[in-house]
Amino acid sequence: xxxxxxxxxxxxxxxxxxxxxxxxxxxxxxxxxxxxxxxxxxxxxxxxxxxxxxxxxxxxxxxxxxxxxxxxxxxxxxxxxxxxxxxxxxxxxxxxxxxxxxxxxxxxxxxxxxxxxxxxxxxxxxxxxxxxxxxxxxxxxxxxxxxxxxxxxxxxxxxxxxxxxxxxxxxxxxxxxxxxxxxxxxxxxxxxxxxxxxxxxxxxxxxxxxxxxxxxxxxxxxxxxxxxxxxxxxxxxxxxxxxxxxxxxxxxxxxxxxxxxxxxxxxxxxxxxxxxxxxxxxxxxxxxxxxxxxxxxxxxxxxxxxxxxxxxxxxxxxxxxxxxxxxxxxxxxxxxxxxx
Ligand code: UD1
Numbered sequence: 567x568x569x570x571x572x573x574x575x576x577x578x579x580x581x582x583x584x585x586x587x588x589x590x591x592x593x594x595x596x597x598x599x600x601x602x603x604x605x606x607x608x609x610x611x612x613x614x615x616x617x618x619x620x621x622x623x624x625x626x627x628x629x630x631x632x633x634x635x636x637x638x639x640x641x642x643x644x645x646x647x648x649x650x651x652x653x654x655x656x657x658x659x660x661x662x663x664x665x666x667x668x669x670x671x672x673x674x675x676x677x678x679x680x681x682x683x684x685x686x687x688x689x690x691x692x693x694x695x696x697x698x699x700x701x702x703x704x705x706x707x708x709x710x711x712x713x714x715x716x717x718x719x720x721x722x723x724x725x726x727x728x729x730x731x732x733x734x735x736x737x738x739x740x741x742x743x744x745x746x747x748x749x750x751x752x753x754x755x756x757x758x759x760x761x762x763x764x765x766x767x768x769x770x771x772x773x774x775x776x777x778x779x780x781x782x783x784x785x786x787x788x789x790x791x792x793x794x795x796x797x798x799x800x801x802x803x804x805x806x807x808x809x810x811x812x813x814x815x816x817x818x819x820x821x822x823x824x825x826x827x828x829x830x831x832x833x834x835x836x837x838x839x840x841x842x843x844x845x846x847x848x849x850x851x852x853x854x855x856x857x858x859x860x861x862x863x864x865x866x867x868x869x870x871x872x873x874x875x876x877x878x879x880x881x882x883x884x885x886x887x888x889x890x891x892x893x894x895x896x897x898x899x900x901x902x903x904x905x906x
Contacts, residue, residue, distance in 0.1 A: 667716075
């Protein structure tokens with residue numbers, strides 16, 4: 567059995583990916599400091615798969631502990647999710663973001679080199695494209711100056727990985743640029759658990775309907791889009807998780823075409839904020855209390871993915887309908903709030 571180290575494996579995307587890995591026959595070792603996730607997520611993974619992944623609680627900034635982990639397990643591949651990810655917070659605390667997101671990466675790459683682990687999957691973001699000049703945006707679009715320290719850590723990380731691979735023939739990596747991951751596992755055993763007030767749209771929607779938030783603020787309806795609200799490419803988290811398994815397999819089976827590859831993970835569909843609201847209401851029968859307010863600083867107008875490269879090269883496609891995805895988010899919210 568091949569072993570995959572999933573850093574940040576108790577987090578939102580990490581937990582869904584751990585499920586898909588286990589269901590595809592991999593042994594999963596999770597490393598997480600639980601700074602933005604809870605240990606009970608392991609119970610959810612066990613409930614779905616019948617397997618409780620090995621779990622190591624520590625901070626990947628601690629180099630010696632990273633090396634001890636590689637000594638303890640024979641790791642075949644790494645999927646690196648562990649990172650700070652709040653855009654606004656990163657503007658307030660740039661050094662925390664640079665330190666965390668970059669030091670953890672360097673420690674992992676050094677340990678990979680020392681222990682001859684070949685394959686690395688990196689959790690990147692469509693934020694590297696900024697506001698693209700052409701839509702849908704493909705992987706060859708220029709990387710634009712980051713709008714936040716968070717976004718900059720993703721750009722810098724991709725460069726560090728590329729430079730390392732360039733001089734380390736045994737190593738290869740795939741950077742997956744996510745568009746907007748939403749939804750929860752259909753079992754409602756795992757899902758997104760934001761600490762405090764959600765910054766992202768869909769958790770804010772589900773918490774508003776659950777009565778935890780008063781009202782959803784729609785940040786601006788004066789954009790140059792058909793209904794005036796910003797457009798994103800919302801992708802079901804389980805579809806996204808499956809792409810990670812494909813990426814790991816591709817490298818472990820030596821099917822990668824280059825030692826460093828980049829793929830967009832999106833659906834190819836651009837959806838506005840008002841369309842999310844309408845689709846959620848139709849899918850769940852629940853009304854969302856919302857009001858239009860001013861724009862949120864740093865938001866771009868519109869972005870959606872050209873997925874043709876990922877579809878063709880990875881033989882992967884995100885095809886879960888948006889209404890099903892939004893319903894899964896609501897089922898998860900109901901479950902954790904004990905709503906019937
Ligand atoms: C951004 C980044 C993404 C990053 C993510 C991390 C881009 C294109 N995407 O996602 O790479 O990983 O942050 O958090 O830069 N909205 C509201 N009301 C709310 C919340 C959101 O109207 O209460 C709107 C936003 O204005 C936006 C859309 O909903 O148009 C999605 O917002 P959000 O879920 O925060 O994701 P992004 O900002 O697109």
